[in-house]
Amino acid sequence: MDTMYSYIDPGVLGETSVSSFASAVEKYATDKKVTLKRVTSDASFTLDNTAAYVKAGLTIDSPVTTLNLSKFSSYDYEVLSRRQ
Structure with missing residues (x-):
């Protein structure tokens, strides 16, 4: 993760551009x-x-990433977790 962080370099406000994020990846x-x-x-x-x-993406054996640019108040916070 540290390696990816050095490429993405989100800055103080986080990553704010899909294009910038995708270009870094x-x-x-x-x-x-x-x-x-x-x-x-x-x-x-x-x-x-x-x-x-x-x-x-996973169905075609491809790496997948997502970038959320919404403010936390703009959507219901949802958590994905593993079933026990």
Whole structure:
């Protein structure tokens, strides 16, 4: 995680740009000699939409990341956890 943090460098207010975030991840992949293709979604940031996005990526054996740019008060805080 420290390595990714050095690429993304979110600053005081966190990461505020999808383009900047994606470019940083792509730069990391390029440095590691891995080809990644940016896939973005305009779907609202909900548990169902996020789960579908992650599932679609994992189904094709692709690494997946998400970036939430919503304020915490803009959506219900939801937690994904492992079933016990």
